[in-house]
Amino acid sequence: MEGRKSWSLNKMLYPKANRTMSKALLSTGIGLLTFFASEAQNHTISGYVSDLSSKEILIGATIIDDVSGKGASTNSYGFYSLTLPAGNIRIRCQSVGYLTYEKDFNLISDTVLNIPLSQSASELEEIVVIARRHSVNAKHGATDVPIEKIRNTPALFGESDLMKSLQYVPGVQHATEGKSDLTVRGGSPDQNLVLLDGNALYNINHLFGFLSVFNTDALKNVTLYKSAFPARFGGRLSSVIDVNTKDGNKEKIAGSATVGLLAAKFNLEGPVIKDKTSFTLSARRSYADLFMGKIQEWTDEDGNSRDNFYFYDLNAKLHHKFNDKTSFHVMAYKGVDSYKNRMREKDIPGERTHSSTHQDWSWGNTIVAARFNRSLAGNLFMNANLSYNRYAYRTSIEEKFNFIESEKEKSAHNRLRYDSGIRDYTGSLEWEYIPSTRHYVRAGAHFVFHHFRPEVFRLSENVGNAINADYQSPALPSARTHAKETAVYVEDEWTAARPFILNGGVRLSTFHVREKMYAALDPRFSARCLLDGSTSVKAGYSRMRQYIHLLSNNSLLFQTDLWVPVTDKVKPMNSNQYSVGVYKTFNRLFDFSIETYYKTMDNVIEYKDGASFSGSSASWEDKVEAGKGRSYGMELSVEKPSGKLTGSAAYAWAKTERRFERINDGEWFPARFDRRHTANLYLSYRLNRKMDLTIQWTYASGDRMTIPLMVVEAADIPDAWKPGEGLTQFDHRNNYRLPAYHRLDIGMNYTPKKEGARYGVWNFSIYNLYNRMNTFKLYVQTDVEKDAGGKNTYTRRLRKITLFPVLPSLSYTYNF
Structure with missing residues (x-):
């Protein structure tokens, strides 16, 4: 009774409030019912x-x-x-x-x-x-590269190449003449995450970098991300190159075989169980080693020097479809490069009676991975992956010689073996949830167990006769390092209203090495506003973190790459990138875009003044300096993607700088790959059903390098330094810009006759059509001359090394 009186009293005292509350409750109930009814x-x-x-x-x-x-x-x-x-x-x-x-x-x-x-x-x-089209889709900073465009690109040595094709994307540049390494928006080659079916590749180079490890016949899809990175990607600062290979034909046997000037390759795919299980197998091998020995026998009858080189790669995949909701595949990749050199010398005055030297280099990747996919519901998709990844580099030098000591001939035998590499054991679980057409949610977790093996030296010496000793150096225990890397992420692509699409995400990563633990929370964001049916504005921000560094010796050909983890002295690299762009499609024929970006980097490393790396990572932390970097620029692009004539034109203006406390007096200086201007042109024209032509031209400002401001001749102090050497003085780091790089390539594909799936294609390409001798490297040469008084005088000149003149190539592909 008291409760009823209280309710009546409240109703009399606050009649308006009660009516308002009732209406609110009624509205809320109706809204919830409407929501659930609409969902139903x-x-x-x-x-x-x-x-x-x-x-x-x-x-x-x-x-x-x-x-x-x-x-x-x-x-x-x-x-x-x-x-x-x-x-x-x-x-x-x-x-x-x-x-x-x-x-x-x-x-x-x-x-x-x-x-x-x-x-x-x-x-x-x-x-x-x-x-x-870029003007409509929600992607910002991402480019899909058609496989057919890669195949049509004029080929170096008759080999179409993915990484060479990516060099024509605005904001992407080749790192060095002829090589596959890329620099993206002011980054360095080691800041690119290259994924093969979701697995990281640590080495992407064949033939010292003149070709990449990707066999075009095995590829299905390629996407390049250079900004606004989705939260599902991490571990590198500058770009993500996501490469997917074919699953295989589930209906019939199909394939192709290609013979070029440098290598031969084949691709075979087909059903194991029709409509259920398929396989694909792609292999490529160079064959210069098969005739190189004969050529050297003709040119060097005494057999004093022999060189041999080959590379191969193998892609294999088995894909099984359990039902309409579940599938499984296992894939394997192996790529190897090998170089061997044999030298013999006789009657060396004052040293040895004879000697022989064997030098072997080999490097490559191995990947084995299994992936399980399942659609758990109509709007929920799950993907699980397990993989083993290995990169290895090995050098072996063996020397045998006889020498005279105390008027007696003695023999010696030295062996030097050097190994380095990295092994990864990876597991990941990813989810995709689409609750409605307005939301596309992705979430996942990754775990990687790294085993770094930057260097292991083994040296054995055996001197016969009077001296009989045998010595082997132990592996360096400090160089072997284990690390655990974890990451969890979530991202959502949200269609907020019809003209707006927002993509927000966050990635939490940790890296545990020895007694040190690093952690980072990296936000990612991008937005698209569709102004009309053919125009859009896109913007993005992403923070990236990288826990591994690359040490290189920058030699002419045999570049030794050592991957090393962060330490308590050298911290992880970080980057923050802001970008905005406008995209427009004209008459459904031409796509136009203009993008600007600003990127900052922390804890990037650079060798200290006077320091270098020569194949050993010992005390590498003491040889490098950690500092800051920044890069900003603008990129213009026009593309015609359809019709008999297709093509693109692009221009980029960029500035890239570095600053280190104890380098260059702590002032900002240009980075090595600071190229102010780059321009690319690509045109492909299909003349008829049998023939198409492709032309591509590229231009780039020259790289930066450090040259002496002056050399002060040394005083005549015995054993202080070698004659001709002096005190070298520099004004600042990377003070000289190399000559501009430009090159024109053309290619033609000719299909004589096509009968169903069986047909042949001839490819003829000319690399560097107008024979531009682009600078690969500069060095200082010292010339010695005697003056009138018989005293040596020294003249120093800059000399350049070039690689490729005009190079024609021919290949033939048979498809079946």
């Missing part, structure tokens, strides 16, 4: 998009409901999910190079719809999917 009326349509003839999954295909206007795209495993209102829908699916798929039906429940796409019957016109 929504259903999810999901599945995989694949090639009709091969059952190969398609990445980045777009799926749109023309009734509601909502859409989605396939992920890295060909999976899509789209939540739509119940009722009649019209699904339209498109992918570049494929006919459009359309299907009308009444959506009354969650539905699995696997979509097969047929390749376009037209060879002269390419289907262009507008949703994939």
Whole structure:
């Protein structure tokens, strides 16, 4: 009774408040009922998009409901999910190079719809999917590289190359003449995360860097990220190159074989169990070593010197589809380079009666990985991965010689072996959740156990006769290091309102080495505002962290790379990058973009003045200085992606600097790869069904290097220094810019006759058409002359080393 009186009293005292509360509760209830009712009326349509003839999954295909206007795209495993209102829908699916798929039906429940796409019957016109254009899609700082464009790029030594093709993307530059290493927006080559089916590659070079390790025939999809990095990527500062290989044809045996001037390769794929299990096998090997020995026999009849070199790589994958929701694959990659040198000398005056030297170098990657995918629900996708990754570098030098001592001939035998490398054991679990067409949530966890082996020296000496000793140096225990790296991330692509798409994420990483633990929380953000159907503005921010450093000796050819972890003295590298761009499509034919960026870097390393690296990481922490870096610039690009004539033109202006407390008096100085201007032109024209032509031209300001300001001749002090040497004085670091780099390449593909899947293609390319002798390296040469009084005078000149003159190449590919 008291409670009823109290309620009545409150109602009499506060009639307006009670009415307001009742209305609020009623509104809230109606809102919740409306929300749940609307959710109950929504259903999810999901599945995989694949090639009709091969059952190969398609990445980045777009799926749109023309009734509601909502859409989605396939992920890295060909999976899509789209939540739509119940009722009649019209699904339209498109992918570049494929006919459009359309299907009308009444959506009354969650539905699995696997979509097969047929390749376009037209060879002269390419289907262009507008949703994939830069002006419309949500990606910022990301570029999809068509595999066909890589194949059409004029080939060095007859080998089309992925990394050479990426050098034509604005903001990306070649690190050194002829090499595969890239620098991206002021970074260095070791700041690029290169992924092969999600596994990191530590070495991307064949043939001393003149070719990359990627066999084009094995590739399915390539995406380059240079800013606004998604939270699922980490571990490097400057770029992510995400490379996916083929799963294999599940319908029939298919493949190709290619013979070029430098190497031969083949690709074979087909079903193990039709529609269920497929395999793919791609192999490539150089064959210069097969005839190099004969050539040297003709040129050196005495056999005093022999050189031998070869490389090979192997890609293999087995893919099994359990059902429409579950699949599994195991992949393997192995790449090896090997160089051998044999030298013999006789009757060396005052030293030895004869000697022989054997030198062997080898390096390469090995990856074995297993991946499990499952669609747990129409809007939930899971991916698990386990992998083993190994990079190894080995040098072996063996010397045998006889010498005269006390008028007696004695023999000696020396062996030097040097090993370095890194092994990774990786596990990851990733989730993709699409609760509605407005949200695409990704989350995951990664764990890597690193085993660093920067150097292990073994030296044995055996001197016969009077001296009989045998010595072997132990492995350096301090050089072997174990580290544990973990990362968890979450990101969400949110369609806030029709013109806006926001992508926000965060990545938490830790790195535990010896007794030191590092941790970082890296935010990522990007946004797209669609101004109209063909114009958009995009912006992004990303913070990146890198826990490993690369030490290189920068020799002419045999570059020794040592990967070393952070320590208590040398901290992780960090970067912060801000970028904004405007994108526009004109008349559905031309894509235009302009981007600007500003990037800062902390704890980048540089050798101290006078310090160098010569194959040993001992006390490397004392040889380097940690400092800051900054890079900013602008990039312009125009692209025509469809039609008989396709192409692109790009220009970039950039400035890159470094600052270290004890280098260059603590002042900012230009970085080695500070190239103010770069310009690229790419044109491809299909003359008819049998022939297409490709032209590409590149220009870049020269690299930076440090040269002496003056050399003060040394006084005549015995044993103080060698004659001709003096006191070298420098004004500041990287004070000289090399001559500009530019080059024109052309290529032609000719298909004589095409009968179904069986046809041959001739490729003829000319590298460096107008024979520009670009500078590879500069060095100071000292010339000695005698003056009238017979005294030596020394003249120093800058000399340059060049690599490639005009180089024609020819290759033939047979497809079946």
